Amino acid sequence: MxxxxxxAMSALLLVPTVGMSAVNATPLDDAAERYRPYMIExxxxxxxxxxxxxxxxxxxxxxxxxxxxxxxxxxxxRSEVFTAGFVPELDAQIxxxxxxxxxxxxxxxxxxxxxxxxxxxxxxxxxDHLDSLHGKLRDIALTPQGLLDGTVRLAYEVGExxxxxxxxxxxxxxxxxxxNNVAGIDFAYRTxxxxxxxxxxxxxxxxxxxxxxxxTKIVAAxxxxxxxIPALRRxxxxxxxxxxxxxxxxxxxxxxxEAASR
Numbered sequence: 508m509x510x511x512x513x514x515a516m517s518a519l520l521l522v523p524t525v526g527m528s529a530v531n532a533t534p535l536d537d538a539a540e541r542y543r544p545y546m547i548e549x550x551x552x553x554x555x556x557x558x559x560x561x562x563x564x565x566x567x568x569x570x571x572x573x574x575x576x577x578x579x580x581x582x583x584x585r586s587e588v589f590t591a592g593f594v595p596e597l598d599a600q601i602x603x604x605x606x607x608x609x610x611x612x613x614x615x616x617x618x619x620x621x622x623x624x625x626x627x628x629x630x631x632x633x634x635d636h637l638d639s640l641h642g643k644l645r646d647i648a649l650t651p652q653g654l655l656d657g658t659v660r661l662a663y664e665v666g667e668x669x670x671x672x673x674x675x676x677x678x679x680x681x682x683x684x685x686x687n688n689v690a691g692i693d694f695a696y697r698t699x700x701x702x703x704x705x706x707x708x709x710x711x712x713x714x715x716x717x718x719x720x721x722x723t724k725i726v727a728a729x730x731x732x733x734x735x736i737p738a739l740r741r742x743x744x745x746x747x748x749x750x751x752x753x754x755x756x757x758x759x760x761x762x763x764x765e766a767a768s769r
Contacts, residue, residue: 561630707756725742
């Protein structure tokens with residue numbers, strides 16, 4: 508009898524240690540976790556694109572290499588809500604700009620700027636960095652604070668550093684960068700924050716959603732020259748302010764524009 512009682516008590520004592528993180532998880536934590544498949548898919552597209560790029564340059568196929576680069580770039584740009592804040596070292600190696608000695612932009616300068624395919628070393632390094640990142644994605648702890656910071660930082664970047672021609676000027680794909688950035692912002696907001704903010708402050712939630720929708724319309728312009736830059740800057744800034752205001756409603760810290768994860 509005593510042995511049975513002891514085993515039962517021991518089992519009860521062990522219960523709190525099992526799944527403790529799940530017990531302590533907030534609805535926002537659960538929502539942040541729903542961002543993970545999107546992140547894995549986007550980085551997976553970037554990795555597949557640079558692997559294809561490696562094959563195209565081995566075949567001296569300039570047009571194919573450019574197409575593969577652009578496909579890889581799209582996956583990367585959609586994931587920038589996450590990359591700069593959670594993996595800043597890899598972000599710097601993969602997407603350094605404007606002083607690009609490695610990563611996407613070093614390859615871009617040769618492929619598009621000088622019509623060269625001698626980018627084997629740069630492409631091999633990019634494959635390694637993206638492969639390393641892709642292998643970490645299932646285990647990286649995603650925090651609502653870090654993802655809100657990333658959403659705000661990317662919204663600000665779209666309206667500032669990317670508005671005057673963007674960062675992919677040599678390839679002429681800066682507008683695609685912005686479109687993919689806005690798609691990433693939209694997904695992160697709707698997946699992680701929209702429901703909680705709507706419950707806490709429906710008016711503020713409506714404002715944030717309206718500004719994201721407006722950004723989507725602005726970057727749907729047929730080419731970069733026809734993007735309404737003043738409207739882009741204004742809408743970007745208004746979205747940043749709305750999300751900063753949302754932080755208190757979500758019981759988070761005010762988002763930072765610095766690339767440091769929380």
